[in-house]
Amino acid sequence: KKLQEARQSENYKNILGGVVNDAVAYAMAVGECNAAMGRIVASPTAGASGVLPGVLLALKQHYNLNERQMAEALVVAGNIGMVIASRASLSGAMGGCQAECGSGAAMAAGAAVDVLGGTPEQVGHAVAIVFKNMLGLVCDPVAGLVEVPCIKRNGGAAAQALLAAELALAGITSFIPADEAIDAMKSVGDRLPCTLKETAEGGLAQTPTALAWAQAYFAADGKI
Ligand code: SF4
Numbered sequence: 439k440k441l442q443e444a445r446q447s448e449n450y451k452n453i454l455g456g457v458v459n460d461a462v463a464y465a466m467a468v469g470e471c472n473a474a475m476g477r478i479v480a481s482p483t484a485g486a487s488g489v490l491p492g493v494l495l496a497l498k499q500h501y502n503l504n505e506r507q508m509a510e511a512l513v514v515a516g517n518i519g520m521v522i523a524s525r526a527s528l529s530g531a532m533g534g535c536q537a538e539c540g541s542g543a544a545m546a547a548g549a550a551v552d553v554l555g556g557t558p559e560q561v562g563h564a565v566a567i568v569f570k571n572m573l574g575l576v577c578d579p580v581a582g583l584v585e586v587p588c589i590k591r592n593g594g595a596a597a598q599a600l601l602a603a604e605l606a607l608a609g610i611t612s613f614i615p616a617d618e619a620i621d622a623m624k625s626v627g628d629r630l631p632c633t634l635k636e637t638a639e640g641g642l643a644q645t646p647t648a649l650a651w652a653q654a655y656f657a658a659d660g661k662i
Contacts, residue, residue: 439467441462457497461495466592468487469488481542488589489539489545490545490549492596494553510553522537525617527627532627534635535588536623543572543598543599550600551564554603554607561606564606568598569623576630580643581652582637582638
């Protein structure tokens with residue numbers, strides 16, 4: 439809401455441009471809805487639920503996509519998700535945030551390429567580029583709640599998805615093919631320690647600010 443309101447102001451610097459700015463705003467809005475226990479579609483998970491709708495709604499708005507195109511984009515995204523799930527994982531607890539927001543971004547990037555007229559090969563390159571750029575991202579939710587850093591990561595993943603889609607549509611290829619990039623994501627995820635896989639025992643969740651906030655939150659909630 440703040441991002442969209444800021445855009446109305448005279449001195450606003452729209453660094454990202456319209457499509458990415460909207461995709462980020464929509465992705466974070468869905469992330470906030472999820473954190474507030476609203477209704478979302480896990481695509482591929484609740485934590486990463488903002489990426490795909492963020493990207494697709496922004497593209498719909500800016501490229502006048504119709505319902506059929508949106509439905510086809512969802513089919514492409516869903517099939518990319520199934521490939522990732524069968525070769526690796528979609529879960530932060532299994533593979534870190536690269537498996538959640540990374541997979542959401544890969545699904546969105548592939549869908550974006552397809553819906554904007556790219557070839558299946560370009561869809562694959564977009565998927566590979568996303569994983570190359572998001573490889574190693576850990577899962578470290580503050581207090582174990584899917585809020586910090588998850589909401590802004592949805593915005594970041596939406597931007598990564600559109601970056602990968604634009605590169606692929608420009609004919610830029612990934613040196614590492616999609617299947618191998620997915621396998622690399624699994625390999626990295628398997629090697630991540632449990633402290634960096636949704637346990638809130640590492641990363642941002644263990645910063646002084648996060649620990650102080652969690653202490654106050656759980657004390658107020660009567661849980662400690
Ligand atoms: S940090 Fe963990 S809980 Fe949050 S979106 Fe990423 S994988 Fe999901």
